[in-house]
Amino acid sequence: MNYFPDEVLEHIFDFVTSQRDRNSVSQVCKPWYKIESSSRQKVFVGNCYAISPERVIERFPGLKSITLKGKPHFADFNLVPPDWGGFVYPWIEAFARNNMGLEELKLKRMIISDECLELISRSFANFKSLVLVSCEGFSTDGLAAIASNCSFLRELDLQENDVEDHRGHWLSCFPDTCTSLVSLNFACLKGDVNLAALERLVARSPNLRSLRLNHAVPLDILQKILMRTPHLVDLGVGSYVHDPDSETYNKLVTALQKCKSVRSLSGFLEAAPQCLSAFHLICPNLTSLNLSYAPGIHGTELRKLIRHCRKLQRLWILDCIGDEGLEVVASSCKDLQEIRVFPSDPFVGNAAVTEVGLVALSSGCPKLHSILYFCQQMTNAALITVAKNRPNFTRFRLCILDPTKPDAVTNQPLDEGFGAIVHSCKGLRRLSMSGRLTDRVFLYIGMYAEQLEMISIAFAGDTDEGMQYLLNGCKKLRKLEIRDCPFGNAALLMDVGKYETMRSLWMSSCNVTLGGCKSLAKKMPMLNVEIINETDQMDISADDRQKAEKMFLYRTLAGRRKDAPEFPLPSGIGFSSTSLPSSSCEDFQTVDGDMASNRASNEKLGTIVNGSVSVNSWFLADDKLYQTQHCATPLLQSKVPSYASPPEGEFS
Amino acid sequence: MGGGAEYENDLNFKATELRLGLPGTGCINEEKAVSGAKNNKRPLLETREERGSKGKSDPQHDEQETDPAPKARIVGWPPIRSYRKNSLQPKKAEAEAAAGMYVKVSMDGAPYLRKIDLKVYKGYPELLKALENMFKLTIGEYSEREGYKGSEYAPTYEDKDGDWMLVGDVPWDMFLTSCKKLRIMKGSEARGLGCGV
Numbered sequence: 091m092n093y094f095p096d097e098v099l100e101h102i103f104d105f106v107t108s109q110r111d112r113n114s115v116s117q118v119c120k121p122w123y124k125i126e127s128s129s130r131q132k133v134f135v136g137n138c139y140a141i142s143p144e145r146v147i148e149r150f151p152g153l154k155s156i157t158l159k160g161k162p163h164f165a166d167f168n169l170v171p172p173d174w175g176g177f178v179y180p181w182i183e184a185f186a187r188n189n190m191g192l193e194e195l196k197l198k199r200m201i202i203s204d205e206c207l208e209l210i211s212r213s214f215a216n217f218k219s220l221v222l223v224s225c226e227g228f229s230t231d232g233l234a235a236i237a238s239n240c241s242f243l244r245e246l247d248l249q250e251n252d253v254e255d256h257r258g259h260w261l262s263c264f265p266d267t268c269t270s271l272v273s274l275n276f277a278c279l280k281g282d283v284n285l286a287a288l289e290r291l292v293a294r295s296p297n298l299r300s301l302r303l304n305h306a307v308p309l310d311i312l313q314k315i316l317m318r319t320p321h322l323v324d325l326g327v328g329s330y331v332h333d334p335d336s337e338t339y340n341k342l343v344t345a346l347q348k349c350k351s352v353r354s355l356s357g358f359l360e361a362a363p364q365c366l367s368a369f370h371l372i373c374p375n376l377t378s379l380n381l382s383y384a385p386g387i388h389g390t391e392l393r394k395l396i397r398h399c400r401k402l403q404r405l406w407i408l409d410c411i412g413d414e415g416l417e418v419v420a421s422s423c424k425d426l427q428e429i430r431v432f433p434s435d436p437f438v439g440n441a442a443v444t445e446v447g448l449v450a451l452s453s454g455c456p457k458l459h460s461i462l463y464f465c466q467q468m469t470n471a472a473l474i475t476v477a478k479n480r481p482n483f484t485r486f487r488l489c490i491l492d493p494t495k496p497d498a499v500t501n502q503p504l505d506e507g508f509g510a511i512v513h514s515c516k517g518l519r520r521l522s523m524s525g526r527l528t529d530r531v532f533l534y535i536g537m538y539a540e541q542l543e544m545i546s547i548a549f550a551g552d553t554d555e556g557m558q559y560l561l562n563g564c565k566k567l568r569k570l571e572i573r574d575c576p577f578g579n580a581a582l583l584m585d586v587g588k589y590e591t592m593r594s595l596w597m598s599s600c601n602v603t604l605g606g607c608k609s610l611a612k613k614m615p616m617l618n619v620e621i622i623n624e625t626d627q628m629d630i631s632a633d634d635r636q637k638a639e640k641m642f643l644y645r646t647l648a649g650r651r652k653d654a655p656e657f658p659l660p661s662g663i664g665f666s667s668t669s670l671p672s673s674s675c676e677d678f679q680t681v682d683g684d685m686a687s688n689r690a691s692n693e694k695l696g697t698i699v700n701g702s703v704s705v706n707s708w709f710l711a712d713d714k715l716y717q718t719q720h721c722a723t724p725l726l727q728s729k730v731p732s733y734a735s736p737p738e739g740e741f742s
Numbered sequence: 743m744g745g746g747a748e749y750e751n752d753l754n755f756k757a758t759e760l761r762l763g764l765p766g767t768g769c770i771n772e773e774k775a776v777s778g779a780k781n782n783k784r785p786l787l788e789t790r791e792e793r794g795s796k797g798k799s800d801p802q803h804d805e806q807e808t809d810p811a812p813k814a815r816i817v818g819w820p821p822i823r824s825y826r827k828n829s830l831q832p833k834k835a836e837a838e839a840a841a842g843m844y845v846k847v848s849m850d851g852a853p854y855l856r857k858i859d860l861k862v863y864k865g866y867p868e869l870l871k872a873l874e875n876m877f878k879l880t881i882g883e884y885s886e887r888e889g890y891k892g893s894e895y896a897p898t899y900e901d902k903d904g905d906w907m908l909v910g911d912v913p914w915d916m917f918l919t920s921c922k923k924l925r926i927m928k929g930s931e932a933r934g935l936g937c938g939v
Contacts, residue, residue, distance in 0.1 A: 167818030224823065250825040278825065359829075383829055433820055434830065464820060491820055522821075548819070573818070 096121075100129045109134050131155060136593050138176060138200065139618065142648040143184035154193045155219075156181075160200035162596050162642050163546070164571055166224065169598055169640065171622060173655045176200045179209075180653075186213035194219040194245075201225065207232030211239035218270075219245035229254035230279065237263035244297075245273040255281030262287040266294070273300035277326045277357060282306045293318050302326025305359040310338045316345035324378075325349070327357035330365065343368045356380035356406075363391035373398030377425075380406040382432045393418045403427045403457075408434040409442045409464060416447030420454025428460035433491060441465050441491050445472035445498070448488075452479040459517075460485040467498035468525055473507025477514035486511055487522035493549045496526035503527055509534030512542070522546040532556040536563020544569040557581035561588050571596040579606030586613050594644040605634025607641055618650060619643040845899075845921055849877050850928040860921065865914050873897060877926060884910035896927045 094102075103126055106112050116126040132155040133146060147153065160176025178200045185192050192214040202225055210217060217240045230253065236246065237260055261284045264271075271291070276283070283306050292298060292315050300323060303312065307328035316322070352372050361384045376399050381387055387395075388410040396402075396415070402423040409431050411419075419426065429451060433441050443465045449472050451458060459482045468490055496503055504525040512518060512535050519541055523531065527550035535542065536559035543566050551557065557577040560570070561584060570592065578601030589595060589610075604621065611619040622640035843860040856876055863869045870881050882893040889908055890896050897909040901920040909917070909924070 164818065166823045167821045168824060169818045224825065250823060252825065382826075385830065432822060432826065464822075489820055493816070493819055546821075548821075 096125050099125050103129055128152060132194075133157070135159070137644050137646075138178070138181070139648060139651050140593070140644060140646045143181040145647065147184060147188050147190060151190075153185075153190055155196075156192070156194070157196040157198075158200060159198045162571070162594065163199075163569070164573065164596055164598065165199055169573070170642075171655070174622070175651065175653055175655075177653060178202045179206045182206050182209050182213070190214070191216060193217055194221075196221040196223070197225050198223040199225065201227035202232070203227050204229055204232035204235070208235040208239075211235045216242060218242055219247075221245065221247040221249070222251050223249045224251065226252040230256045230260045230281070234260035234263040237261070237268075238265065241265075241268065242270050243268065244270050246271075247273055247275040247300075248278050249275065251278050253279055255279055257281050259284060261291060264291050269294050270297065271295040272297045273324075274298065275300065275302035275326065277302040277304050277328070277359075279304045279306075285311050289314060289318075298322065300324035300354075302356060303328035305329045309342060313338060313342040313345050316342070316349055320348045321351050322349055323351050324354040325352050325356070327355070328359055330358050330361040339365065339368065343371070346371050350375070352376070354378035354380075356383075358384035358387060361386040363387045363389070366391050366395050369395065370398050374400060377401055378404040380404075382406040382408055382430065384408070385410065385434050388412075388415075397422050399423060401425055404429075406430045406432070408432050410434045412442045413444055413447040413450070416443060417450045417454075420450040423455060425457060426451075426455040427457050428485075429455075429458065430462040431464055432462075433464040445469050448472060449475050449479075452476040457482075459483055462487040462489075462522075464489045464491065466491060467495060468504060468507065469497045469499050470502060470504055470507035470510075471497075471499070473504065474510040477507075477510035481514045482517065483511065483515040484517050485520040486515065486518060487520065487546070488524060489522065490524045493524050494526050495524075503530070505531040505534065509538075512539040517541055520544045523550060524548060528552050529556040529559070532559040536560055539564055541566055543567060545571075547572045547575055549574045551575045551577060554578055554581035554584075558584050561585050567591075568593045570594075572598070572600060574599040576601055578602055579609075582606050583610060583613075586610055589614060589643060590616055590645050592645070594642065596640075596642050597638075598640040600637075600641075602638050602641055603634060604636050604638055607638050607643075608634065610643070616645050616647070617643050618646050620654070843918065845923050847873065847876070847924040847926065849879075849926040850931070852877070858924075860918055866910050866917075869909070870897065873924075873926065879926075881926075886911070894928060897924065898927055899924050 099122065103112070103115060106115055109132070112126055112130060116123045127149050129152060130150045131152055133150055133153055134157045135141060135146070136159050138158045138160050146156075158178060158181060160178070161170055161174060164170060165174070165176075176199060178197055179202075186209060192210075193216050195210065195217075196219075202222065207228055210220070212235075220236060220243075228251075233246070233253075236243065243264075264287075268291075272295075274291075274295075283304065285307065288307065289311065292301070298319055299321065301315070301319065302324070303315075303326055305328050307315075309330060312327060316325075346368055349372065353375060355369065355372065355376055355378070358381060363386055366387065373395060379399060379402055381392070385408055388408070392411060393415055396418050399405075400422060403425050405419065405423065405426060405428070407415075407419075407430070411431070416431070419429070431443055431447070435441075441464055443463070445465070445468050448461075448463055448465065448468075451461070452475065458480055461483065462485075465488070468488065497507070504523075505528055508521075508523055508527070508531050512521070516538075518539055521535070521539065521542060522545070527547075529552045532551060532555075535545070539545075542564045545560070545564070545567070547570075554577055556575070557572070558581050560567070561581070567588075568591075571594075573596075575597075577597065582597070582602050583606060607619050607621055611617065620642045621638045622642065623638070844857045845860055847856045847858055858869075858872060858876070860869070863872065866884065870884075873879075874881055879895055880893055881895050881897055882890050884890060889910075898906045899909055899917070899921045900923050901907050902922065906925070912920070
């Protein structure tokens, strides 16, 4: 292969699209590394603190599309203080400064300010796509900047973000010359939108294929919009309350008859179920249906709707569908691949689905491989049946609303049930468990879950052995998150090298102590070990025996981050890192300014400086990972050790 | 919010509770205090540790464990995104609001009473306008000093203590929780209420 000129290699590499494959390609030899790096356009960074933007820019000068993830997953459930971090500004600022031709930006669980949105809109002439998932820190003013300045914008996709809504003028900011929109999703915006501007925008966007409206778009406007978008593939209905006999409803039916391309339906944020029959026209072609924000749709109307959806592949629903409703799904939707059943009343804790619905799904839907299931109760027998029926599960997430509830029939722990799942589902990559669970379940997981990459555990286990089984057994583990389990230092420190093969570890309300965390950080220079203590008096010279309330550790090439909140504030975060001999304030990151009060300026403080080290390589030797400041001979005459994957594997 | 459900089974401590906040406020704060978990850390972890020290599960112990303090809220449980939680809760609040908050409205001299749904109105101006429309009269504008001077009528309400109060003195939310019924006073009686109180 080395006899081919570079252009030929580059052309061949163009066919290699998956990031994991491209990472592998880059590891073959130095010339391949060079060519691959210079030609790569799309990068995924699973942890924005694992690497610095400067280093990414240096390695991939042709970068056009980047995905960044910020906060740990458990931030979704309010376990991470709001000022923890995840600021995207340093990345955007670095891209702008280096004149990168950025076209696509996708962020998840990050903080992005209006200033940052404006910077994006002004810095990248070909900017085409902005996708924000579970982000915060911005308002509709930032959206206005994007709308105004990005002349070739194709995609603006806002999923479940916390957006400060300054009303709907941002929609009017799309210039009349903007006709390139393909995808527009503003379902998460809480405020009003300028309906006339919306109509005009839709009218001049012939390529629009995906449109998700928020609750402020009423039925008559929806109907007018649909008349103009006969090629729509993905529709998110906003508000759907109306009188079924009205003229508007009839017009809607007419409009829907024209929309023969709709394959994906969502929304119904406020819905009167008796009016769903208009959508029965679309149902036979639907492959994706999301009614998880429509508590008003249940009972017979819901079941009627489902019966029409014979081609459904993906279904997100609330538990008010009940076991009965799930049986209808099982008998109607033979193509179903993914289902998520969310709780409609999370606080009262009376989920309407049980193990019965789960078993029905497993037996009725042969292609089902991904499930998220919030339920009232579970039994080992059911799980064993499910495992037998559906060995093809790749993602299995079960959440019993009472997190320590045992088998509802036998009162036994659910170890055997989950054990059956991991034993049978050989391709299982993601697992979440709940219910009464002992160390035994971890023994099973360690033994059988060979492909497992991500696991979430809560209120489970008895001793350190539980966690040890996991760490010992799951060779492909990348993300481990644990809360409220009796795992301590012995488990944490059992195999410290393991954490370099993983993206991150989260442990909260467990038994690990400050001392344990410090010890780990001392041993592992490539890890950032962050401790989050939210008690009012976190004394830095605190006893090492004090428990670490929350600990988040992750491998990184960027060293300690400089944008962490000041320590020790009430929501202080402390760092332990390699240079920490004993507790001392200087070793802990402090940040100028008042982090908690001013988010906008916080982002600017977050510039990660890795500038003095111009490293474009790393190398493996002696089964360990080394970051070098001078070594320019990367890779790999020797075999790649099986557990140590390159940090750029971080990108996957 | 579900907070209301929690207190229904109590001895109605809420009503007799002394606190610094205004009546009608504080429900949300209490919600947050419970789920903020500063004082409520690891409610189940202690039980986990107990079990851990036992080494194996004890069925009897388990049964007790499976009925934790009813509706004890654990931070971050069930694990659903805040966005989703927040979008469901307003539905509950809406459902409660949909039930309405109807109070009787009497007017001096009228042969029968009326009923209105207080939740429909966003504030005093709307309420007063509605009353004006309903009874075909003019109440005018509220002022702290002089009540509804210039009008023959004064809108009053009976509060939880049984006292007759002038509408408009307290914040709207507080008014909503304390108003039991409305009465539109007329003439000299009305004027007496508006002055020098």
